[in-house]
Amino acid sequence: KPNPFHHDNFHYNADEDYYVCPMGQHMRRIGTARSKTASGYRSESARYRAQNCKGCPLRCLCYKAKGDQRTIEVNHRLNEYKRKARELLTSEEGLKHRGRRCIEPEAVFGQMKFNMAYRRFRHFGKDKVTMDFAFFAIAFNIKKMCSKIAKQTKNGGNTPLFGLYMLLSRILHLENRIFWKNPRKSVA
Incomplete structure (x- = not known):
């Protein structure tokens, strides 16, 4: 992302577990935040806070919250998934698959x-x-x-699958008739 003040663009030191803001200040880990989505998925994010942002010339560009310490939340597990996906997408095989994507499955989807x-x-x-x-x-x-098959049959052509088409059309027609006579509730 082009924004230098977004936490994804901060330098991360994995050995000592801290981030470095654009002014060069270390942001130490202060804890962990846990959340649960409406569908029940649980995620865990690490929280990092700067020592003191008071008097920083970049403060107005960096964040707009009240207080003198910027806090960021980073989901390391999600970042690892994103890194792996990026590697696969930019690999030689990934580029080949992405080149075919617009031709093959997009129309069907x-x-x-x-x-x-x-x-x-x-x-x-x-x-x-x-x-x-x-x-x-x-x-x-x-x-x-x-x-x-219906299109080929309409144009006067006889296909080897014509018998299958006739069988399927009878089954589907019968199934529709049965469904409308005795409507049932869906199990989904």
Whole structure:
């Protein structure tokens, strides 16, 4: 980030566990702050405080809070994750994958999010989210295949998958009829 007064741009001495502000003052660790998000995720941030900011010529640029000691909170675990992600993204293989990203998956994710309103997972937990997305992906691919076969059939072409298309269309039509006669509550 271009802001020299943001704590991400301060020099950090990992051996002695302190930050150095733009004026060269050491910011010592004063404790740990724990927080919990609405979804239940717990995070831990280290708190660092400068000795004295009174009379500092950069104080008005550095922070606007009352008091003579600037305090920052740093989540070291999050910073480590960001560092690893940055290394992977800027590696040779990461650059190759990022170059293909705009071509391959972006259009599909756009259709999923905008056209089919699939913006959130409906379950919690890694295995349940995997299952949720797998079912959605299967349904998405079947829908795509059916529309492709229908388009080929409409244009007069006979496809080897025409029988599969007819079977799927009967099943889906029957399923819709059953659902509308006996509506059930969703389990999600």
